[in-house]
Amino acid sequence: RKEVEQDPGPFNVPEGATVAFNCTYSNSASQSFFWYRQDCRKEPKLLMSVYSSGNEDGRFTAQLNRASQYISLLIRDSKLSDSATYLCAVVSNSGYALNFGKGTSLLVTP
Amino acid sequence: DVKVTQSSRYLVKRTGEKVFLECVQDMDHENMFWYRQDPGLGLRLIYFSYDVKMKEKGDIPEGYSVSREKKERFSLILESASTNQTSMYLCASSLTLAYNEQFFGPGTRLTVL
Numbered sequence: 001r002k003e004v005e006q007d008p009g010p011f012n013v014p015e016g017a018t019v020a021f022n023c024t025y026s027n028s029a030s031q032s033f034f035w036y037r038q039d040c041r042k043e044p045k046l047l048m049s050v051y052s053s054g055n056e057d058g059r060f061t062a063q064l065n066r067a068s069q070y071i072s073l074l075i076r077d078s079k080l081s082d083s084a085t086y087l088c089a090v091v092s093n094s095g096y097a098l099n100f101g102k103g104t105s106l107l108v109t110p
Numbered sequence: 111d112v113k114v115t116q117s118s119r120y121l122v123k124r125t126g127e128k129v130f131l132e133c134v135q136d137m138d139h140e141n142m143f144w145y146r147q148d149p150g151l152g153l154r155l156i157y158f159s160y161d162v163k164m165k166e167k168g169d170i171p172e173g174y175s176v177s178r179e180k181k182e183r184f185s186l187i188l189e190s191a192s193t194n195q196t197s198m199y200l201c202a203s204s205l206t207l208a209y210n211e212q213f214f215g216p217g218t219r220l221t222v223l
Contacts, residue, residue: 034211034212042216042217043200043214043215043216043217044153044200044214046211046212049211087152087153091210095207095210096158096160096210097143097158097168100153102151
């Protein structure tokens with residue numbers, strides 16, 4: 001099993017829709033989880049940190065399910081500007097480094 | 111805001127050349143990282159450093175070395191560049207072991223001819 005797995009998509013959704021991505025991880029001891037957003041040919045930017053059961057920031061909600069070893073990202077009321085690749089990251093065994101998923105591509109259409 | 115800068119946005123080098131990629135962060139972060147990102151392969155960790163002069167191999171260290179002489183600066187060195195090292199190189203930093211959100215620089219797109 002890969003360390004961090006994501007559905008690559010693409011997810012094509014209309015403006016205003018709600019969309020959710022899942023990310024599964026293999027290291028059951030991981031305590032810290034992150035969602036990053038990456039625009040085409042740009043660097044990843046931190047979107048949300050998830051340390052306990054979940055986190056919410058405006059239209060974005062991240063949830064952690066330790067029993068099933070996955071985290072999810074929910075985007076409500078999608079905007080055109082939400083179109084990007086969303087990367088999930090999980091702290092590695094070293095405690096310093098992050099293991100990244102390959103990302104889920106989202107395209108929000110008018 | 112954390113600022114991570116990289117010395118070049120685009121770089122073209124020839125096979126066999128020694129290549130230096132520089133990364134500087136201005137927020138007194140303890141940890142620094144070098145990744146490469148390739149289509150279909152995602153972000154792969156090359157090396158990281160958790161303190162000055164300390165370094166650890168990541169998942170793909172072969173063909174690379176690193177240097178961290180000062181806390182704010184982390185250099186990636188390609189000893190003898192090869193065409194399969196053509197990639198986007200991303201530097202990142204994080205505050206401490208307990209606060210390990212990583213913040214990325216803008217990346218260097220390296221082409222080796």
